[in-house]
């Protein structure tokens with residue numbers, strides 16, 4: 277039998293460990309829609325404090341957290357300015373249009389963060405014949421830009437543009453703790469000045485389910501209503517909050533190991549023929565690389581099929597390594613707590629052999 281695959285498709289695949297399962301089993305719970313779950317109260321308080329915001333709301337997914345924020349900062353018919361590769365555009369199934377009547381106004385960028393001047397130029401003038409700009413969304417770290425991270429020097433000018441125009445800014449901080457670790461700062465430092473911030477407990481931090489939406493008390497009071505409207509009101513959710521608390525307390529401290537492993541992987545891939553990537557752009561736990569010209573993708577490729585990434589992923593999977601498809605010529609590896617040095621060595625051996 278083949279050894280179990282090393283799964284680098286995402287940091288969402290982590291398994292709750294024994295301590296987390298024990299905490300979940302023993303959690304004190306109540307009906308959270310009535311505001312009576314004590315474990316959930318603790319998680320929301322600790323989450324808000326960690327981000328330096330007044331309040332927080334637990335949501336079942338990062339997508340729901342983002343979509344609640346988009347809904348409550350805007351009105352139907354508004355445009356949302358964001359990077360062309362943002363998660364809210366690519367991987368949320370058109371939810372901003374479906375749930376909130378919003379139109380994405382996407383901007384290109386090299387590293388996932390459009391230039392402040394480009395953002396400012398896209399803010400619609402207040403005239404009777406143009407859709408209004410309702411919101412700016414920033415993503416940090418930026419998933420599809422390969423986990424790039426942005427410090428205050430990059431964030432502040434965008435917040436200044438928003439303030440000049442009286443616009444709210446939402447931060448998709450699904451991996452904000454990765455960004456903080458990569459930059460040697462705190463999540464609160466990176467979250468400050470945003471009108472709302474979503475971060476995921478269920479990615480590198482290791483919880484099985486859940487994200488937190490943070491903001492001031494008025495924003496979160498309204499967010500609680502929108503969550504219920506979107507079908508996200510949960511009852512004895514303290515079982516999930518108990519896992520979230522452990523993830524929040526213990527998860528950030530070990531992300532540095534994931535970053536180091538991503539760096540080793542990136543340096544190795546960059547040295548091998550057929551992989552296109554600049555290891556200097558790998559700043560956190562995500563490695564995106566081009567495989568369009570990779571010999572394994574070519575040798576096995578059906579000449580009719582225009583997707584060398586899918587061909588290469590199939591070869592990787594056959595060899596016991598799972599990665600994900602992020603375009604016809606690009607694949608993504610994400611390091612996480614369930615990939616240790618032994619597993620990483622197995623991955624390096626496979627990519628070297630292929």
Ligand code: TLP
Pocket residue numbers: 285286287288336337338339340342363364367415417418419448450451476478487
């Ligand atoms: N990202 C997932 C996939 O949807 C691509 C992944 O495997 O990376 N914002 C960002 C920046 C994200 O990367 C994700 C998930 C989300 C939001 C949504 O979180 P969930 O999956 O909890 O809805």
